[in-house]
Amino acid sequence: MESAPAEARTVAVSDTLLPGQKLMTLQSIKSASGVFTLTMQRNGNVTLLQRGVAQALWMSGTYRPGSVLVMAADGTMRIIYGRTQIWSMGAASPQAKLVLPNTGLLAIYNTRGKAVWNRHMVIGTLMAGAMLRAPDALGRDVTMYSLNHVYTLKLLTNGNMVFLRNGTTVLWSTGKTQWPESSAWIDVNGLFGTYSRDGDGTWDFHTHRPGTVVQIRNDGHFLLINGRTIVKTFV
Template identity: 40%
Template sequence: MINLKSTCTWALITLAASATLLIAPAADASTTEAISTTQVASVSDVLLPGQILKPGQYRRSQNGVFTLLMQADGNAVLYKGRTALWGTMTNRRASSLVMQRDGNLVVISGRTRIWASNTAGSTNARLAVQNDSNLVLYNSRSKPVWTRSMVLGTLGVNRALKPGQALFSTNRIYRMMMQTDGNLVLVKNGTTPLWHTATGKNPGAWAIMQADGNLIVYSPANKPLWSSKTAPHAGAVLQMLNTGNAVIVYGRTTIWQTSTEGR
């Protein structure tokens, strides 16, 4: 059943603090020292345009509870104390987190971009580590354009959509929404359903883009309810396009789609 009443509003999505990780990333050897709350040095809670977090560097919320750490293993992780709440799932050693001046927050390994918030165009945006556990990108007018509960453009490998979370097209017109009733629904302009997995009546179900290339909706008991049947294509990702089509891409090849382009 397509129940748009169960979908979250834009305000809820932008302000939600829940993470999109299936499994919290493990801390590396440098974590304990770097995120110690006993340090007396003042640490900024904001990553400003053009600033970079190199391995071992971090930003901390003003209340001292939450820390965004760029780990030596290449993963940028948000911690509450020693508990991981969110991460970029990048895991490529010696990577850096960069707040680009074009508004895109990226993880870069050498010259290769391996993760991005997909918020380019929000010139001079800044990243804030907030006291409410959220990571928020604010544009130059102090309007939120991204939070850690949002996924823009691409749902990467091992990334999950929990109930109430969505994969948005970068133009914000289309979204693949994991409804609280268990249905994964593609919606236009927040009101018009275009496609769904027909997995309603399963409250608490969630979706994940698995490492084997399969997009699966699981019940709360981790029973598969629906699958894109695209395994084995290790490294494939789900993309929500500005055209209205949701596709699974393996390299440059589309291996699955909702066939909703232009609707």
């Protein structure tokens, strides 16, 4: 019997993606226990699944079949379609590696063994498809941080999205407080918004500029930016 072609196999022989290594369609890394699996799906969305749990614990939010997840040598995790980078996550840390431990806390570790990113974090820039989440029963909360970790953008348990300094001082908020387990993202058309657990919009700002991203800068500026053009400054 002929073996299955490479694109039809799920490769789950390691819990680590080293610098320069990649996951192509249906390839995976798996925790040593076998409970958690990170897979590049056929549709281009990278998902972290737990055995026995139907919902993904974490996902890239990218839906472009044929994409490849690459652990870059600079310490960032990237999704590439052809020659185009469509998504990135992590923090600059040369020769860092992506590890999926038995706890399920997917993380990027630097050469000193310190985690510089984990699945509960977005650092610096929120690209189209990447998602922020309020705490929920599955522990899927995701918070956005400035590179210096002084400023954060997060969804509270009540669904209010707040921009904080030092984790305590509220600099800005949506004021939407009746929507537990909410999420937030910016889409490919430049619509930045928050959504209820049922997917209904609860707050938004539309830039009408495809390719716009959300940034939090070390000086405390929270903004929407398209290329080099600042489209909206919230703070």
